[in-house]
Amino acid sequence: MIEAPVRPALLDQIAAIVGAKGLTTDPTDLAPWLTDWRGRYHGAAIAMVAPANAAELSAVVSLAASTRTPIVPQGGNSGMVGGATPDATGTALLLSTRRMNAIRAIDPQARTVVAEAGVVLQTLHEAVAAQGLRFPLTLGGKGSATVGGLVSTNAGGTQVLRHGTMRALVEGIEAVLPDGSLYEGLVTLKKDNRGYDLKHLLIGAEGTLGIVTAATLKLVPALVDRAVVWAGVESPLAARQLLLMLEARAGREMEGFEIVPQRCLTNVLRHIPGTRAPLGAPCPWHVLVEFARDTADAPAPEAFAQALMAEAFERGLVLDAAISASESQAEAFWKLRDSISEAERAEGPAMQHDISVPVAAMAQFIIDAGAAVEARFDGTEVAAFGHMGDGNVHFHVAAPRGADPARWPNDPGKEISAFVHDLVVAAGGSISAEHGIGQMKRDELARLSDPARMGAMHAIKRALDPQGIMNPGKLVAG
Amino acid sequence: MIEAPVRPALLDQIAAIVGAKGLTTDPTDLAPWLTDWRGRYHGAAIAMVAPANAAELSAVVSLAASTRTPIVPQGGNSGMVGGATPDATGTALLLSTRRMNAIRAIDPQARTVVAEAGVVLQTLHEAVAAQGLRFPLTLGGKGSATVGGLVSTNAGGTQVLRHGTMRALVEGIEAVLPDGSLYEGLVTLKKDNRGYDLKHLLIGAEGTLGIVTAATLKLVPALVDRAVVWAGVESPLAARQLLLMLEARAGREMEGFEIVPQRCLTNVLRHIPGTRAPLGAPCPWHVLVEFARDTADAPAPEAFAQALMAEAFERGLVLDAAISASESQAEAFWKLRDSISEAERAEGPAMQHDISVPVAAMAQFIIDAGAAVEARFDGTEVAAFGHMGDGNVHFHVAAPRGADPARWPNDPGKEISAFVHDLVVAAGGSISAEHGIGQMKRDELARLSDPARMGAMHAIKRALDPQGIMNPGKLVAG
Structure with missing residues (x-):
């Protein structure tokens, strides 16, 4: 192969399509886009190409196809699974969509x-x-x-x-x-x-x-207004009962239903400045529920939430609850929820799993899988939090105190992840609920997918991308 | 090729999988399933195979794959585009799902x-x-x-x-x-x-x-109750305004919004026994609207419909309206709508087109395309009816009086259909809104689809069915 003369010719052709504004080869300018935002994946690229429109992008891809040049598309570079980071070979074009922003x-x-x-x-x-x-x-x-x-x-x-x-x-x-x-x-x-x-x-x-x-x-x-409830509950099973009650009574008005263990809340209050406990005392588990209305003739969310929480309290489903009385209070509740991952990082390493199971099975899964992991891996602590209403939680396994943050994520971290994924598959669930597969979970997907599904995916990939130039190494092995 | 000895061996193998109950080779028993229900498409088959479950079906398909035997799946044989009728070669297995009915x-x-x-x-x-x-x-x-x-x-x-x-x-x-x-x-x-x-x-x-x-x-x-409105309107544009008003006021309660030209209603009243005019006098166009509620705390449909129709009348959107006061009256209104095709057949041949355009464009499309077809093809009459709320109508072009029912559907029928499809594509629409492509529209799809879309479809077909044994000749050419 005569590599050296090809590259300049390719770059000249790309420059002719996208212009100077659309082509970046300076290593310093490129660097931020060759590492994912969490710093887990690092790659290299010939250049970053940023077409101004679909016609330019189409011409760039045609050129890449005719030269068998891999392309790695990238948007905001805020993915969770290394899906937008090229591999280390430096043979790919990083294709930024940033200029197609109309x-x-x-x-x-x-x-x-x-x-x-x-x-x-x-x-x-x-x-x-x-x-x-x-x-x-x-x-x-x-x-x-x-x-x-x-x-x-x-x-x-x-x-x-x-x-x-x-x-x-x-x-x-x-x-x-x-x-x-x-x-x-x-x-x-x-x-x-x-x-x-x-x-x-x-x-x-x-x-x-x-x-x-x-x-x-x-x-x-647009929303007319909303109310955010923070409620303490005894267990994931109580949270599930609350979810069922709210779906029956407020299915149209409920926008989100999140679960948070006390452990996560404690971390947030410890590490995130300006946060304060939403309830008077700790509870084993918490849920955050958002009620919203987008037409003036729907029930007013705050009063509606108050009545529902009073009923939930009477039925023994919640231990305590606070309802946002203002937009800033609503935001404060959401900040507690949204800061969980950041607070966790301050505590030490954790293996994170974005998993789903059928909604009805999630409460028991959190309890059983959490116990199984902690029993199997000494000193670990499980925190499962997130979108319980969708059957999707972020199932995080924190390292024992004193674990080596450089080594633990690989050993025993990878074994822990495989163990969690096996539990998920056994429960009929998905090892990627919302983050995708990328490069992070590609091999686990291959290990755990049923052969019919995986075979069809490979066939489709080969059919539409016979040269394997589109985001190679992600999702399905080439 | 040594055809003769292969067939009995194949049938023996199939019989071993599905048993005697699952295999039909008698020509008389087979005949009804080798013609589509409208009698437009006729085919032949080696046998009809009816597996009892997915495991048997899987074994039959494996056998077909290893012997390159085409398979034509069939459910109720009530499709509209010949999608479940095998071709005339007699080389295919007709695969009935009738026994997988749990x-x-x-x-x-x-x-x-x-x-x-x-x-x-x-x-x-x-x-x-x-x-x-x-x-x-x-x-x-x-x-x-x-x-x-x-x-x-x-x-x-x-x-x-x-x-x-x-x-x-x-x-x-x-x-x-x-x-x-x-x-x-x-x-x-x-x-x-x-x-x-x-x-x-x-x-x-x-x-x-x-x-x-x-x-x-x-x-x-389950529905608590429903109300069906039959309303006369001046034009498709008035129907569109009514739809917008009802979507704004009753978006959650409206289950269906159908349009019917007077011509179709006249045919139904003429040919379908037991039908009667829903309004006191003919109107240029009609709409049928169904309001339903599935929770007792939603508005009662009949009163709700009455208030909305009173408002529509005041705003000049409807000429007259009748609201079902009982379930039997609701059914009678629906019977008028559902009998349109049957009544049309009694009138003579017509080319039928199941088409969609963006919802907002449908009213004007009905008017413009109807005029264009009638101007281009002397003596034809266009009747567009159906699911206007979905941007989908059945655009039927009736033959001139005295047209030869044997010849007209081909000449000029096919030219008429191509003309209609061209108008649909020019309006950004689809030549198959809900009936599918089957064998009837396969060549029109190939003629009118954009190459990128068609190329991807062919690639996917070849990838998942490299031998071309699954329902060959339907949707995409092999």
């Missing part, structure tokens, strides 16, 4: 927005809010996460209970396929039976089947 | 049912109704259409406005893939990001990527 159209009547891949989630929130509308998906990384990344990872977050994941919110997609062709599927049709659903195939494909360049997204009316 | 489980708490492919829709309705639940999808062929066919064609019907098509109601799938492997995806997880979504790929794939053997389906509470 909000093409907002249609208040149809309640849709057409946003390009590089639009940051918070920017999207603000743009549609100005029209009295809301994009009902949010998550911790909203200041950096982009539409393209959210679509490609089928992102979740804290409002899935009412509004679903990205999959439920994407009405149309535009994408460049691995041969450089442009799939134009932005027009929203409520009914369309013209064969295989490419939209759903691209959602959650982590950039391995093509690069999403824009999406038509569903909007809902 | 309702495996109903979970009232999770509101799901696991039903096998051969369960008839009406049977499903009755089984879940006995538990106070409802499967919110219905259509004319409910007495024969099966779960497997409904999933594989992403069926629609008259409740899509509120509840979506099958795609929105399928929570899990079990299927036999073209190599005979069993894909087990019945467990319902609200969040699962383990790569490509095979469920959505199989929904609407018309049996070309595998055979659905069972599905986990979403249920909703």
Whole structure:
């Protein structure tokens, strides 16, 4: 192979497509984008290419296809599984969507927005809010996460209970396929039976089947107001009973239902400045519930929440509860929830698992799997927290005091993760509920997936990306 | 090729898998299943095979794969596009799902049912109704259409406005893939990001990527009561304004919104015994709206409908309206709507087009496309009716009086259909809204689809069914 002369020729051709603004080769400028935000994965790249639009991106991908050059798409670089970090070989182009950041159209009547891949989630929130509308998906990384990344990872977050994941919110997609062709599927049709659903195939494909360049997204009316409840409960089983009661009584008004063990709350209060305990005394477990209304004729959330909590207290489901009386109090409750991971890092190393099981099975799973892990691995402590209403928790296993933070995540960390994943599979669950597979869970997916599913995934990957140039090494082995 | 000795050996092997009950070779018994219910498509088959369960079906498909024997899956044989009728070569096995007809489980708490492919829709309705639940999808062929066919064609019907098509109601799938492997995806997880979504790929794939053997389906509470409105309107544009008003005021309670031109109503009153005009005088256009409630604390549909219609009348959106005062009157209104196609057949030949455009564009499309067709093809009359709330109408073009019923559907019928499809594509719409592609629209899909989409579909078909044995000749050319 004659590597050396090829690269400059390739870069010249790319520069001719995207211009000087769209091409970065300076190592210092590149560096931040070659490591994932948590600093776990590091890679190298020929260059970072940032096309200004889908036509430029299409030309870049065609060129990459004709030269068999790997492409690693990247949005806000805030993924959780190393899905946007290239490998160490330095043979790939890092494809940044940052310059494709137009909000093409907002249609208040149809309640849709057409946003390009590089639009940051918070920017999207603000743009549609100005029209009295809301994009009902949010998550911790909203200041950096982009539409393209959210679509490609089928992102979740804290409002899935009412509004679903990205999959439920994407009405149309535009994408460049691995041969450089442009799939134009932005027009929203409520009914369309013209064969295989490419939209759903691209959602959650982590950039391995093509690069999403824009999406038509569903909007809902802006919130009129909301109330956030922080309640102490005896156990995950009590939380489950509370969830069932609230679903029956307030299914339409409940946006989120999160569970938090006391251990996580203690960590937050210890490490995060400006936080304070929401209840008068510690409780074994806590739940955070958000009630919202988006039409004035729906029940007022605060009064509604008060009545429901009074009933839950009478039925013995909650030990104590506080209801936000203002927007700043609502935000303070959410801050407790959103700071759990940060507080945990201050405590020491932990193995983190983003897992789901059927919603009805989650409470018992938290109890049984937590006990099994702590019994099997001396000195570990399990904290399972998060989206209990979706059957999805972040199942974290903290290292024993004094564990070596450099060594423990590999030994016995990897064995702990395999043990947790085995428990999840045995419960009929998923080893990736909302973060995706990326490079972090690729081998675990291969180990645990049923052969029919894995075989079909490999066949689809080979069919649409026969050269294996699209985000190689992620999700499915090449 | 040595054909003759192969067949008996193959049939012996199949009989060993499915037993005598599962194998039909008698031409008389086979005949009804080799023609589609409308009598448009005719085929031949080696035999009809009816496995009793997924394990038997898996073994049959493995055998077919090893002998390169085509398989044509068939449920109730009530499809609209010849998708379940084998070709004339007689080389295929007709694979009936009729014996896989167990309702495996109903979970009232999770509101799901696991039903096998051969369960008839009406049977499903009755089984879940006995538990106070409802499967919110219905259509004319409910007495024969099966779960497997409904999933594989992403069926629609008259409740899509509120509840979506099958795609929105399928929570899990079990299927036999073209190599005979069993894909087990019945467990319902609200969040699962383990790569490509095979469920959505199989929904609407018309049996070309595998055979659905069972599905986990979403249920909703049983109806408390409903009210059906029949209203006369001046034009499709007025119907559109009425739809917008009702969506704003009754979005949660409105189950269906159908449009009917006077011409269709006249045909029904002329040809269908026991029908009577719903309004005192003819109107240019009509709409049928269903309001329903499934919780006792929702507004009572009849009073609710009366108030809304009074307002619509005041705003000049409706000319006249009747509201069902009893369940039998509600059924009578629906019978007028459901008899349109039958009445049309009594009038003479017509080219039928199951099309969609964006919901907001449908009213103008009906007017413009109708005028364009009638101007271009002398003596034809266009009747567009159906699911206007979903942006989907059945756009029928009736032959001129005295047209030859044997010749006209081909000449100029096919030219008319191509003309209509071109108008649909120009409007950003779909040439198959809910009926699918099958063999009827396969060539039109190839003619009109954008190359990126079609290329990806072919690649996926070849990847999952490299021998081309699964429902060959349907949807995508082999």
